[in-house]
Structure formats: C-alpha cells, structure tokens
Amino acid sequence: xxxxxxxIEDTDMPDKMQxxxxxxxxxxxxxxxxFDCTSIAAHIKKEFDTKYGSGWQxxxxxxxxxxxxxxxxxxxxxxxxxxxxxxxxxxxxxx
Amino acid sequence: xxxxxxxVRETDMxxxxxxxxxxxxxxALDAHEVSDCQSIAHFIKQKLxxxxxxxxxxxxxxxxxxxxxxxxGSFIFFRVEMMEFLIFKDGKNFTESREEAIGVxxxxxxxx
Numbered sequence: 213x214x215x216x217x218x219x220i221e222d223t224d225m226p227d228k229m230q231x232x233x234x235x236x237x238x239x240x241x242x243x244x245x246x247f248d249c250t251s252i253a254a255h256i257k258k259e260f261d262t263k264y265g266s267g268w269q270x271x272x273x274x275x276x277x278x279x280x281x282x283x284x285x286x287x288x289x290x291x292x293x294x295x296x297x298x299x300x301x302x303x304x305x306x307x
Numbered sequence: 308x309x310x311x312x313x314x315v316r317e318t319d320m321x322x323x324x325x326x327x328x329x330x331x332x333x334x335a336l337d338a339h340e341v342s343d344c345q346s347i348a349h350f351i352k353q354k355l356x357x358x359x360x361x362x363x364x365x366x367x368x369x370x371x372x373x374x375x376x377x378x379x380g381s382f383i384f385f386r387v388e389m390m391e392f393l394i395f396k397d398g399k400n401f402t403e404s405r406e407e408a409i410g411v412x413x414x415x416x417x418x419x
Contacts, residue, residue, distance in 0.1 A: 248372070249370070249371055249372025249373075250372030250373070250374070251372070252372060253372045253373045253374040254374035255374075256374070257374035257375070257376075258374070261376075266376060267376050267397065268376070269364065269373070269374075269375045269376065270373055270374050270375070271366050271371055271372075271373040271393075272371060272372050272373065273368060273370045273371025273372060273373075274370050274371075275344075275368045275369040275370035275371065276344055276366055276367060276368025276369070276370065276371035277343070277344025277345035277346075277347065277348050277366075277367050277368055278344070278345070278348045278364070278365055278366040278367060278368075279345065279348040279349040279351075279352040279353075279364075279365050280352065280362075280363075280364035280365065280366075281352075281356075281361060281362035281363070281364065281397075302362065302364065302376070302397030303361065303362040303397060
C-alpha cells in the first residue's frame with residue numbers, strides 16, 4: 213500500500229466525489245505498476261462511469277498539459293505520489 | 308521550426324480532419340515553447356471548436372495515459388517529435404460514442 217497522500221490542485225467537484233476520485237486512484241496504484249498510466253486511467257474512468265454515469269474522461273501521467281470543456285461540478289485535478297490525475301466528465305453529457 | 312513528421316498512432320477520424328489537426332499541432336509547436344504543453348493544447352482545442360463545433364478536448368505531453376469516451380469519427384492520437392497528442396470530441400449520446408484507453412508506453416521512466 214502506498215502511503216502517499218493525495219493533494220488536490222484544482223476542482224469544482226462535490227467533496228464526496230473528490231474522495232471517491234482519490235480512493236479510485238489509490239486503488240488503481242495498488243493494482244497496477246506506477247508506469248502503467250493507461251491501466252490506471254482506465255480503472256478510474258470505469259469506476260466513475262459505473263458510479264456516476266457514462267462519459268467520464270481520465271488522464272494520468274507525470275508530463276502533460278491539456279485543455280478541455282467539462283460539465284459543471286465534474287472536474288478534479290490532483291497529485292498522488294509521482295503522478296498527476298485529471299478526471300472530468302465531458303461537456304456533452306448533460307445530467 | 309520543428310521538422311518532425313507526425314506519426315499517427317491511432318485514429319478514427321476522416322483523412323481531411325486528421326490533416327487539419329496535425330497542421331494545428333505544427334502551428335502550435337511553432338507558436339509556443341515545446342515545454343508549454345498547456346498553451347499548445349489550448350491552441351488546438353480552440354481552433355477545433357471553431358472549425359468543427361464544441362466541445363473538443365486536447366491532451367499534450369510526453370508521459371501520460373488516459374481512458375476516454377469519444378464521439379465516433381472524432382478521435383486521434385499521434386506524435387510529433389517527442390510530443391504526444393490526444394485529441395477527441397465528446398459524444399452527445401452513447402450509441403455514437405466509443406471508449407479508448409491510450410497511453411505512451413515506456414519500459415522505464417526518465418527522471419530528469
């Protein structure tokens with residue numbers, strides 16, 4: 213178990229959803245190697261699609277920049293260990 | 308001017324759109340520092356929103372993995388020099404969307 217603590221960099225998500233995001237990330241890091249960003253991202257996205265409906269997007273890595281449009285209240289960007297995590301639901305998925 | 312040629316890793320975009328996106332990538336790399344991934348991503352997303360309607364998403368970098376859901380016919384993952392580009396558009400309904408898991412696979416990570 214990685215003992216690292218997640219640090220929220222930016223978000224507009226409800227608190228409970230934030231906690232779920234960080235829990236999913238920790239879970240993914242237990243299951244997959246830290247180099248396997250794709251599997252980590254896939255794990256988190258599927259968790260969110262299951263819990264909060266389809267259309268979630270997830271980017272994981274140590275070197276990336278991006279620009280996107282997201283639905284209101286569905287965005288979080290945080291760091292955990294050496295990785296950065298971006299999770300959001302696309303703008304086209306109106307709730 | 309980066310002379311590098313774009314190498315498409317994966318896409319379901321029409322040819323014309325592919326060419327346009329890669330042209331935007333070259334323009335962005337000319338206009339911005341190669342280390343400024345966010346401005347590069349911003350430039351590309353903005354141009355695509357204007358050309359093909361909102362809402363495009365753009366991820367640029369050297370080291371990332373992702374899992375996305377995109378509208379069919381509007382997804383491309385390619386490389387120019389050392390940079391990887393993931394460009395996609397959200398779908399309005401699930402029957403027109405597809406899930407993709409893509410990333411830059413490395414055997415070892417450079418910690419510099």
